[in-house]
Amino acid sequence: MKNKLLLPRICRPIGWVLFPLAIINLASRYVYDYKYQLPILYKRIILPDGSNTFAYEFTENFAWIFTLFTLFMIAFSRQKVEDEYVQSIRLNSLLLSIYLYAAAFILVMFLAESSFFPFAIINIIPQVLIFILVFNFRMFIMPRFSKSQSS
């Protein structure tokens, strides 16, 4: 059983190698206030007082995107033997992760200040909405097209 949406198997070891580097990159940005020393970053935005926030923003954005990519490589690459049981476990794990994520957000919303609320909503609602759209499209709309083609 082949799932074309999964990344190649080689992505998993690459992801595991890059993930610690991504964490070090993130830590260096937030713990040591590091920014990339690239000349091109300093030519983009120079504030009137001579300071430059773009290098910090670029470092921060890149660090998060890099971390996200490494996590995707680990999470969504093929197993050595990619069979139906593995796919069933993957689906259940994904579902459980969404439940736990939502539960954690609900808990944090009660504990955190109200300014956190929009951020939480933006994070959790689109995932569920996109799932509903994709699932219903594949479940109900696509089979109708298939029926008309086969008859």
Add this chain to the structure above:
Amino acid sequence: MKNTIRIERAIQNITQAELADKVNVSRQTINAIEAAKYVPSTVLALKISRLFGKPVNHIFELEDTD
């Protein structure tokens, strides 16, 4: 759904890993099927029954709770 894969393996003297290799699944999948933790697809059930040379309903059997 119960099955007799473990018995059939013993008769043919093959390991879970060998069976898994022959039907192109992981050893964990065979283990889960044998332990009745996972119900295989029709394709996989047919592959297993063909390998053992017996009809599917000789290897896989419905239970009252199914």
